[in-house]
Amino acid sequence: MSRTTADADPSLPDTWEELVTTALLGTDRRTPAGAAPGPRAPLALLDAAALATVRRRAGLRPAPAAPRPERAPEDPRPPLPPAAARRLAMLLADRPGTPGGGRRGAAPDLMELLPQWLAAANARGFAAPPAALPALLDAARGRTDLRPAALRFAGPRALWLARLNPDWRFALRSTGGGPSAPGPHDKDGIRRLWREGLFAERVALLAALRSREPAAARDLLAATWATERAEDRLMFLDSLRTRLSPDDEPFLEQALADRSRNVRATAAELLSSLPGSALAERMAVRAGACVAVDHTGDVPTIAVEAPHECDAGMERDGVVAKAPAGRGERSWWLGQLVEAAPLDSWPRRLGGRTPEEIVALPVADDWQAELHAAWCRAAVRQRNAAWSRALLGEPSAPEAGGPGAVSLAERAQLLGTLEAGERARWVAGFIETHGLSEAFQLLGVCAVPWAAPVGRAVVDALNIARDAGSYPWSFSGVMGLAERCLDPSESGRLDALLAIPDEPENASPGAGGYWSEAFQRLVTTLRLRAAMLTELTPPSP
Structure with a gap:
């Protein structure tokens, strides 16, 4: 020049x-x-x-020189073993293909293995390699389901990088790690950020504080509650779901008088999740007045008299007066009352019967579906395992579900209230009786890796479908789920399924080749997952 x-x-x-x-x-x-x-x-x-x-x-506009950034913070966690670091680079370099198991070829979908790899690395307390942080943040930016595990693994250096690149600002919003984020013992800083911070920063701050000091988070929210916007109050109130306790009842009772209908409804839902709350008792009285046992017939029968009006007290306690289109008002009000009433109140109101005995009673005048559906929602909201068992029934029931569950989605929610082992045994029994076509949603609530009963049931059902010449692509979703959730130790049981089977006369054209290819990919993926865990396990000293 x-x-x-x-x-x-x-x-x-x-x-x-x-x-x-x-x-x-x-x-x-x-x-x-x-x-x-x-x-x-x-x-x-x-x-x-x-x-x-x-x-x-x-790539920069001409401007006065900016101050040099501060040094990246140190990450005290131990570094990844070299083999695990190479595996991470391989997983991050893969590009997502067709979701689920509908793709062709025997190669594993590496991006679908990244969540499990991150979970295992976090469980072992490793630090992310500095060179992998940009790719890790890019992956988390594109997939919100990866963000919690990815940011935990990335550690403090990811927040340092996020302050330098606007594309990664989601990391600051997700963790509350903005430049002015106060430490857990900085009371003045917490109050200052709560008063002056951006909405996303305040949400992250409240969530973090609620997880470690529930009362302090509630007091912080109460201090500015009257001046918050309605949509903000709703989001803040939702944070009280974390570590909800009877200590929150006075604040939630005040929120029942909020000028926002959505805020009132959320407060009522939270209070009904506390079986000992005053609102729960009020709902129990209202619901009990609508449901009783009639002994005048040959067998005891549940008689239902739905409410004839939705009064001001019901509305204050969260009952929505206007029914959705196509729904009767009285059944709409009844469902809300029963859903919010404590389930433990029904045995003493219905003759001391157990949940199983109550669910087995016939219900007069076609009210059974409405009543049982409301009990299902109550069991999920109150995390009541006894009622969930009663409503699920036996997995081998010929109607493919319990006497109270009205949909697969509802059964999946009920299963979520049970302990992992019991949940696995129920789903395995369901698959053995009804096959895989009805079980996809139920498999999604089972702990990963699947317990042995679930794994055996899934592999056996896939083998039966293959031998029967079933249309193979209808099982692609289950196959993709098995790649991510089946225990790697099950790979040995699948070796016999890798050959191309003889196709029955009525089989779908090319089905045998598809099944062999899908099982080959499943086995390859399981062995890859086993290798990943081995790489993340440091040798014993």
């Missing part, structure tokens, strides 16, 4: 477009900024274009 152009640098054109215009018009008609007319004008234009090109390629 010539001295003339360098000396004139402050007055060079600010945009590439101005340089292009000058070149098109010619330096005889338009002199470049900062240069004198004459024979050196074309050279000045070329010098200016060269300088602008460097600026453009640098």
